[in-house]
Amino acid sequence: MFSQQTHGDTIRVVTEADIGKGITAESDIENVDALITNVPGVPMITFYADCVPVFILDPVKKAVGLAHSGWKGTTLKIAVKTIQKMSEVYGTNPKDCLVGIGPSIEMKCFQIKEDAAKLFKQNFHNWESFMKKKDEEHYTADLWLAIELMLMEIGVQKQNITISGLCTCCNDDLFFSHRRDKGSTGSLSAIIEIR
Numbered sequence: 001m002f003s004q005q006t007h008g009d010t011i012r013v014v015t016e017a018d019i020g021k022g023i024t025a026e027s028d029i030e031n032v033d034a035l036i037t038n039v040p041g042v043p044m045i046t047f048y049a050d051c052v053p054v055f056i057l058d059p060v061k062k063a064v065g066l067a068h069s070g071w072k073g074t075t076l077k078i079a080v081k082t083i084q085k086m087s088e089v090y091g092t093n094p095k096d097c098l099v100g101i102g103p104s105i106e107m108k109c110f111q112i113k114e115d116a117a118k119l120f121k122q123n124f125h126n127w128e129s130f131m132k133k134k135d136e137e138h139y140t141a142d143l144w145l146a147i148e149l150m151l152m153e154i155g156v157q158k159q160n161i162t163i164s165g166l167c168t169c170c171n172d173d174l175f176f177s178h179r180r181d182k183g184s185t186g187s188l189s190a191i192i193e194i195r
Helices: 071-075 078-090 114-123 143-153
Strands: 011-013 034-037 044-048 052-058 063-069 098-101 111-113 131-133 138-141 161-163 188-192
Touching: 011 078, 034 044, 034 078, 044 052, 044 063, 052 078, 052 143, 052 188, 063 071, 063 078, 063 188, 071 078, 071 114, 071 143, 078 143, 098 143, 111 114, 114 131, 114 138, 143 161
Parallel strands: 011 034, 098 161
Antiparallel strands: 034 063, 044 188, 052 063, 052 098, 111 138, 131 138
16 A cells, blocks of 8 residues: 655554555545554555655564654654654554665765755754755755664664665666756655564
8 A cells, every 4th residue: 555645754553454555545645754664564665766765673563663754754753753652552662673774865966055054053953964065055964864864863773774875866867856857757766664
């Protein structure tokens, strides 16, 4: 099943009733950028073309999450909110989580203007760790590091976070990229499921 994403911070708890939504059945999962479940055999899918897929596994409570974290979702801390929702619903402890940060745009390819930079500055006390001024009008931002730092702040262990290190913008033979292709591109999908 998959959701219609809007670069927000809404999280959906997926149950057996959601199986096949958007694939073999009509879906009511709209305006949702993260999915969580503890139901085996329910593949959850989100779509990307530079944004960051964040895969979350709680091997103790046997629950998973999948967050679509573009720059807006990152400023809204959707990855953190996804783990917090897993804690609320399944009893997940962040220190138990294994997190994968999938292929997405890397810092050298990701340029933002002051309006976007302002949101990072407002929402991150440590924004200078992952954002650098490029010129008078632009910054570059490392979304991978921003997500890693925010997850570590809530207790996810550094050694439990894996960053793919693959840039969607640089690797045109492997990935679609919204920025590289100026909006005329396809989508990548991220899939997670409990067996």
